[in-house]
Amino acid sequence: MIILVGYATIEGQTRKIAEAIAANIEAAGDRALLFDITSGAEYALGHPEAAILCAPVHAARYPHAFASFVRQEASWLNGVPSAFVSVSMLIRSEFEEEQEEATHFPDGLLAETGWKPARVHHAAGALRYTEYDFFKRWIIRRMAEHENAPTDVSRDHEFTDWVALKAFVDDVLTLAKA
Template sequence: MKLMIIYATIEGQTRKIAERIAAHAEEKGHAAALMNVNAAQEFGLEKPDAVILAAPIHAARYPTPFVDFVHREKDWLNALPSAFVSVTLSIDSEHDDERAAAANFPEALKAETGWRPKAVHNAAGALRFTEYDFFKRWMMRRIAEAEGAPTDRGDVEFTDWRLLDDFVDAFLDLA
């Protein structure tokens, strides 16, 4: 099967997730094409057999170019088997309401755009204190504190790669 993976990323973790999805699909014998959402807009798209979109939440929003892309392309996305990987920090929160809020971001995206992915995975992202500027570091320490996540200046990856692989396998079976 020809699988297309289209991602948005600000700090790089969702690109890493998208790369893992592509590598895993290829290991399973599929052809995978990986594309940043910005390139997808620039060059147009050759339609695949199935598509997985991935995007991170920053300040309670998916990146605007990603939301615009989903809005604009929803008709062909809805015509194919499609899946969504939503990347947040709060899906791993120690607080129930924060985890529920993280799980609701994909629902809000669906309602806003009319896209109907067949499967949704909420993946935990990463904290990259060594790469943040002063303002981001300050903001992320506050967010991490509220989530019960580490607040020192090191980098921490929360993504569960095994869960991600299982999600991709289940979606490819479905597609």
């Protein structure tokens, strides 16, 4: 089975998540087509038999290029087993209302595009302090203090639950082969 693993990334964690998904697919004996939706490259992969798309949430929105791609491909995505991985930091918040908010981020995207993925997984992202400029590092550190998240700006902090992500991929593969 050939499975499209399409992703949009801003700071790199969603790409890392998509790469892990592709590796899990390949380890299960299927073929993964890893595609950076925001690269501007022409989508010329044909129509694989299934799809897992991944995108980060920033300021309560997914990247415009990602939403455009999903809107353009919604008919095909709805015709094959498909799944969505929404990447946000709020999903790991200690505040239940913020976690609840994060679980609803996909709602707007799905309503806007008409896509109906069979499964949605919420993955926590990362704080990439070492890659931020001074201003962004200062802002993110202040936000992290509010969330009781790590504030050591001398290193990056990753929160993705790789075991849960693998279980999600296994579930999607089972669904796709049913």
